Amino acid sequence: xxxxxxxxxxxxxxxxxxxxxxxxxxxxxxxxxxxxxxxxxxxxxxxxxxxxxxxxxxxxxxxxxxxxxxxxxxxxxxxxxxxxxxxxxxxxxxxxxxxxxxxxxxxxxxxxxxxxxxxxxxxxxxxxxxxxxxxxxxxxxxxxxxxxxxxxxxxxxxxxxxxxxxxxxxxxxxxxxxxxxxxxxxxxxxxxxxxxxxxxxxxxxxxxxxxxxxxxxxxxxxxxxxxxxxxxxxxxxxxxxxxxxxxxxxxxxxxxxxxxxxxxxxxxxxxxxxxxxxxxxxxxxxxxxxxxxxxxxxxxxxxxxxxxxxxxxxxxxxxxxxxxxxxxxxxxxxxxxxxxxxxxxxxxxxxxxxxxxxxxxxxxxxxxxxxxxxxxxxxxxxxxxxxxxxxxxxxxxxxxxxxxxxxxxxxxxxxxxxxxxxxxxxxxxxxxxxxxxxxxxxxxxxxxxxxxxxxxxxxxxxxxxxxxxxxxxxxxxxxxxxxxxxxxxxxxxxxxxxxxxxxxxxxxxxxxxxxxxxxxxxxxxxxxxxxxxxxxxxxxxxxxxxxxxxxxxxxxxxxxxxxxxxxxxxxxxxxxxxxxxxxxxxxxxxxxxxxxxxxxxxxxxxxxxxxxxxxxxxxx
Numbered sequence: 001x002x003x004x005x006x007x008x009x010x011x012x013x014x015x016x017x018x019x020x021x022x023x024x025x026x027x028x029x030x031x032x033x034x035x036x037x038x039x040x041x042x043x044x045x046x047x048x049x050x051x052x053x054x055x056x057x058x059x060x061x062x063x064x065x066x067x068x069x070x071x072x073x074x075x076x077x078x079x080x081x082x083x084x085x086x087x088x089x090x091x092x093x094x095x096x097x098x099x100x101x102x103x104x105x106x107x108x109x110x111x112x113x114x115x116x117x118x119x120x121x122x123x124x125x126x127x128x129x130x131x132x133x134x135x136x137x138x139x140x141x142x143x144x145x146x147x148x149x150x151x152x153x154x155x156x157x158x159x160x161x162x163x164x165x166x167x168x169x170x171x172x173x174x175x176x177x178x179x180x181x182x183x184x185x186x187x188x189x190x191x192x193x194x195x196x197x198x199x200x201x202x203x204x205x206x207x208x209x210x211x212x213x214x215x216x217x218x219x220x221x222x223x224x225x226x227x228x229x230x231x232x233x234x235x236x237x238x239x240x241x242x243x244x245x246x247x248x249x250x251x252x253x254x255x256x257x258x259x260x261x262x263x264x265x266x267x268x269x270x271x272x273x274x275x276x277x278x279x280x281x282x283x284x285x286x287x288x289x290x291x292x293x294x295x296x297x298x299x300x301x302x303x304x305x306x307x308x309x310x311x312x313x314x315x316x317x318x319x320x321x322x323x324x325x326x327x328x329x330x331x332x333x334x335x336x337x338x339x340x341x342x343x344x345x346x347x348x349x350x351x352x353x354x355x356x357x358x359x360x361x362x363x364x365x366x367x368x369x370x371x372x373x374x375x376x377x378x379x380x381x382x383x384x385x386x387x388x389x390x391x392x393x394x395x396x397x398x399x400x401x402x403x404x405x406x407x408x409x410x411x412x413x414x415x416x417x418x419x420x421x422x423x424x425x426x427x428x429x430x431x432x433x434x435x436x437x438x439x440x441x442x443x444x445x446x447x448x449x450x451x452x453x454x455x456x457x458x459x460x461x462x463x464x465x466x467x468x469x470x471x472x473x474x475x476x477x478x479x480x481x482x483x484x485x486x487x488x489x490x491x492x493x494x495x496x497x498x499x500x501x502x503x504x505x506x507x508x509x510x511x512x513x514x515x516x517x518x519x520x521x522x523x524x525x526x527x528x529x530x531x532x533x534x535x536x537x538x539x540x541x542x543x544x545x546x547x548x549x550x551x552x553x554x555x556x557x558x559x560x561x562x563x564x565x566x567x568x569x570x571x572x573x574x575x576x577x578x579x580x581x582x583x584x585x586x587x588x589x590x591x592x593x594x595x596x597x598x599x600x601x602x603x604x605x606x607x608x609x610x611x612x613x614x615x616x617x618x619x620x
Contacts, residue, residue, distance in 0.1 A: 002033045003085045004221045005212050010034060011227055014067035015360070021056040023210075029125055030089050030206050032132035039136055041066050046125050046139055086207060088131055091169045093206075094199035095127035096120045098165045101195055102185060115161050127166050153183055161185075223353055230257065230357050237365045246365055247278030257354060259344055263322065265293070266332075266339035266366065274338065282321055284314050286338055291315050296329040297340045302356065303329050304345055318342065330355045332363040339366055410438060433480060440508055468510070470501040470547065474533050477511070481518045489527040495534030503547060505613060509589045510549075513597070516582035517551050517609050524607075525555040539612060541596065546614040557603040566599060 002010075006027065013024050028035045029048055039046065042054050058066070080088075099120040115123075129136070130145040145166045148159070156164055164184040171177040177196075181187040187195070233253050240246040247264060254261040264277040265284065273283045274294065288294040290312040296303045305311065306326045307319050319327055326345040341359045414435050421427045474494050485492040514533075521531050536548040558566075566583060586609075590597040594614055601607040 001080055002031050003080050003082050004224060005082050006031050006034070006085060006210075008223050008227070009210055009212060011224065012357075012360075014064075015227075015231070019056075019060075019063060021052050024055060025052040026206065027210055029121070029128075030203075030210065031085070032088065032128045032134050035125060036129055036132075036134040036136060038066070043138070046122050046129070046136070046142065047119065048121050048125060049119070082207075082212060086203060088128065089206065090200050090203040091131055091172050092124045092128035093202040094172075094196060095165050095169045096124035096202070097195045097199050098168065098181075098185065098187070099123045099162070101187065101191070102161060102165075123162060123165065126162070127169055130166055131170065153180055156184060226354055227357050230354065230361060233257065234358070234361045237361070240365060240369065243277060243366070243369045246369055250362065251278070254358070257358060260322070262341045262343040262355070262358075263318075264332075264339065264362070264366075265297070265342060266370075267337075269370075274340075276321075277339075280321065282314070282317055284318070288312070288314070293318060293329055293340070293342070297331050297338055300331045300333045302331070305329060328355055330359040332359055332366055334363050334367045337363070337367055337370060339363075414438070430479070433476060437480070440511065465504050465506055467502050467504050468507050470503050470535060470549070471496050473507070473510075474535065474549070477514050477518065478533055480515075481522060484519075485522050485531065488522065488525070490522060490525050491528075491530040492522075493530070493532055495532050497535055497537055499537070501535055501537060501547060503613060503615075506593055509593050510613075513586045513589050513611065514549070514551070516586045520582050521551060521553045521555065521607070525553055529554045529606075541612050541614075544614045546595075546612055548610050548612050550608055550610045552606065552608040554606040557605055557607055558599070558601040559603070563599075563601070 009027055010024075013020060013027060025048060028038050028051070038044075038051065038055075042051060044051050044054055055063070097120075099115050103115045103120070126139070126142050126145065129142055130149065133146065134142075135146060136142055141160075141162065144160075144163060148156075148163060149166075149170060151167075153167060156167060168177055168180045168184060171180045178189050178192055181192045182189065233256060236249055236253065237246060240249055243266070250264065251261045263280075265274040266277050267274050267286055272286050274286055274297065275283045284291050284294050286294060286298070291314050292303065292305050292312065293315050296305075304326055305315055305319070305328075307316055307324075319325065322342065322344050324344040328343045328345040330341040330343065332339040332341060341355060341362060343355050414431055418428055418431045418435075421431070474496060478492055478494055482492050518531070518533070525531060531551065531553045534550050534552070536550065539546055539548045566587070587597050590611055596612045598610045598612070599607060600610070
């Protein structure tokens with residue numbers, strides 16, 4: 001019989017708002033009782049892919065009806081332990097491994113021809129069912145495995161390969177599996193031991209993905225009872241028609257489940273703060289860089305927060321509102337929703353699992369009511385957004401006007417300084433570089449002043465395209481950032497071809513792209529690291545000839561969370577006053593120039609950004 005731990009995972013999977021057919025089928029493929037029941041309900045063959053497709057295609061009503069046919073275990077019925085369950089799964093995984101081995105080593109043997117067309121995973125499923133004694137009327141092969149189970153191996157000389165494979169794995173119980181592997185499948189003892197080890201690794205990996213094996217000491221029957229109790233007590237949430245009403249019902253229901261009603265923090269439409277649902281003065285910015293509560297919600301990670309001197313003040317204020325020394329933050333996870341359940345964490349062993357189940361149920365209703373409120377708030381938000389655009393437009397015009405005054409003064413003094421140092425060519429060249437960057441800053445301010453009303457529909461603004469000595473430009477870019485890099489003992493150099501490289505392009509946009517990339521690279525690297533700016537000629541991309549300007553560093557590499565949204569706006573993880581939009585700007589400007597920006601990165605190995613620019617007028 002199915003272990004309580006597996007039943008609990010089953011209830012957890014089928015009750016989740018977002019149906020996960022793949023995870024459900026992974027669980028079914030590891031438990032014979034659940035697998036047999038679902039195959040009968042779906043009237044499906046023993047085929048994992050077919051079963052997963054059928055589950056995915058079920059409408060919600062039928063899925064719920066089928067999923068709930070196996071709900072609670074009967075306490076009086078003896079049930080397998082997790083170790084017994086794992087033992088069966090390992091034997092079934094061995095059947096899969098044997099099938100794969102025979103297919104690979106006996107491809108020319110007619111006796112194994114049937115295995116080549118059979119999915120080895122499905123052989124594992126059939127072995128799992130047969131080892132458990134489960135029968136399916138629509139599967140004659142399974143009937144044969146059970147019918148001839150325990151037969152004298154001598155009589156299986158010309159039997160099907162799958163029947164001989166099953167006889168071998170069935171022999172594990174008697175300790176004859178190695179002898180039978182050689183007698184029936186001609187597999188040596190050394191090769192068989194390797195296959196047994198591989199089967200154990202596969203079975204343990206399945207149990208690990210389902211989070212079952214490592215929790216074998218848990219009272220799973222108690223957890224099942226708690227889950228069902230929560231589902232019953234929260235059934236009144238179905239009647240709520242607003243978030244405020246849900247907050248009221250939550251206060252009533254949660255009193256019977258926890259030492260005190262948990263708080264619900266939620267980001268309401270059109271706002272950038274988390275506030276207490278149902279009232280309260282405390283607010284936390286969703287993008288806060290110091291609040292562990294905000295970080296937990298953004299990352300959808302359950303975490304405990306303890307009152308300490310180095311905890312963000314807003315988090316400490318939250319603990320005081322709850323009159324608690326510790327709190328458990330359980331995010332309400334759903335796309336487009338930022339919210340969390342915050343519980344007094346006085347007895348962790350009794351709170352953790354109950355909180356997760358309660359948060360899972362609460363999420364469904366918060367999402368339902370949250371989404372229903374979007375339509376009614378749409379017109380109000382539209383007016384607020386338009387007013388915001390108007391205010392920002394006027395504010396930008398004022399900032400640009402005022403910023404141009406000090407820029408003009410600095411440019412005048414640079415001109416005076418250039419006249420005084422005209423006999424020092426190197427100093428004059430550096431002054432000219434500073435003046436060029438100041439003029440570019442002035443042009444950027446002017447663009448901010450003329451920001452379009454409708455950003456989504458206005459065409460891209462095209463700058464002036466002029467011939468550019470790309471090699472000389474690379475040298476100037478390195479010189480501009482050499483001081484910043486040198487202060488941190490970072491080596492900054494170029495890798496340029498001997499031939500001249502002249503490209504017609506929008507120089508200001510190209511400079512802005514590389515400035516952002518160089519600045520990011522210097523700030524990410526550490527003492528002793530190296531940054532190289534180089535050029536590759538003769539590059540072809542999608543039928544177009546062009547050049548590639550690359551920036552390679554030996555820094556820490558980019559983490560996965562940055563790579564997942566590389567070209568989008570993001571919260572910077574660098575120290576200081578950073579807005580995290582440098583890469584977003586670089587990608588946008590690369591597209592506007594008709595080019596493409598690629599990245600290759602490895603953690604602890606460094607990052608390379610490669611900018612391909614198509615040939616418009618390439619000389620040299």
